[in-house]
Amino acid sequence: MNDPQRAEAPAGASARSWFGALTAVLNVAGTLLIIVMALAVNADIIGRELFSRPIAGVTEFLGLSIVAVVFLQMSNTLREGRHVKNDLIMAWVAIRWPRVARFFYGLFHLIGALLMSLVVWYVVPIFRENYAGNFYKGTQGVVEIPVWPFMLVVLVGGAAVAIQYLLLAQGEFRQLAGRER
Numbered sequence: 001m002n003d004p005q006r007a008e009a010p011a012g013a014s015a016r017s018w019f020g021a022l023t024a025v026l027n028v029a030g031t032l033l034i035i036v037m038a039l040a041v042n043a044d045i046i047g048r049e050l051f052s053r054p055i056a057g058v059t060e061f062l063g064l065s066i067v068a069v070v071f072l073q074m075s076n077t078l079r080e081g082r083h084v085k086n087d088l089i090m091a092w093v094a095i096r097w098p099r100v101a102r103f104f105y106g107l108f109h110l111i112g113a114l115l116m117s118l119v120v121w122y123v124v125p126i127f128r129e130n131y132a133g134n135f136y137k138g139t140q141g142v143v144e145i146p147v148w149p150f151m152l153v154v155l156v157g158g159a160a161v162a163i164q165y166l167l168l169a170q171g172e173f174r175q176l177a178g179r180e181r
Contacts, residue, residue, distance in 0.1 A: 019167070023076040023160060030072030037065050057143030064137060064150040071157025075164045078112075099176055106172035113165035120158040127151040 044058040077083050094101035129135070130151050136144035 019160075019163065020079065023079050023164065026072045026157060026160060027076035030069045033065055033069050033072065037062055037069075057138050057145060060137045060143065060145050064145060064147065068150050068153040068157075071154045071161075074157060075160035078161060078164050078168070102172050102176040106169045106176065109165045109169035109172060113162045113169065116158050116162040116165060120155055120162060123151060123154050123158065127155055 040055070040058050040061060044055045047053050047055050074083075090101055090104060093104070127148060130146075131148040135147045137147055138144045
């Protein structure tokens, strides 16, 4: 259910800011990657059906790309207020006690920032190891896809999500304090 008071775009949702532009660029990159994935799947299917040969590396590429798409698009999805949520109870609270709801929404955003920061912190050594060790996914000599670019996407996208959560929390707490911009 949607709360009428929360129908407006979340705090910091303006694409006019440099960060709004960054999340939009990440979102477009994710969309383009989805198109490339669709083309790869269709080419692989055509190769299997017409030539009885799959395209080497498509499965590996798709496995890495799915994660990349999520992290490329998550910050903009959150920024635009389109993230999946179940706020039935909070919608009711927002109607009866809007200030309490603002506090809890701000708290939820801070928790989201903390959790996404932990994801980024966890992935940093994995990225370093993949980059320094030249790790690849695939079959050696057939197709080898470097893993580090996908880990870099997780780092950049995860950091963008953490920042977006902080901006949303800031917006909620500003409104709670009566200092709306």
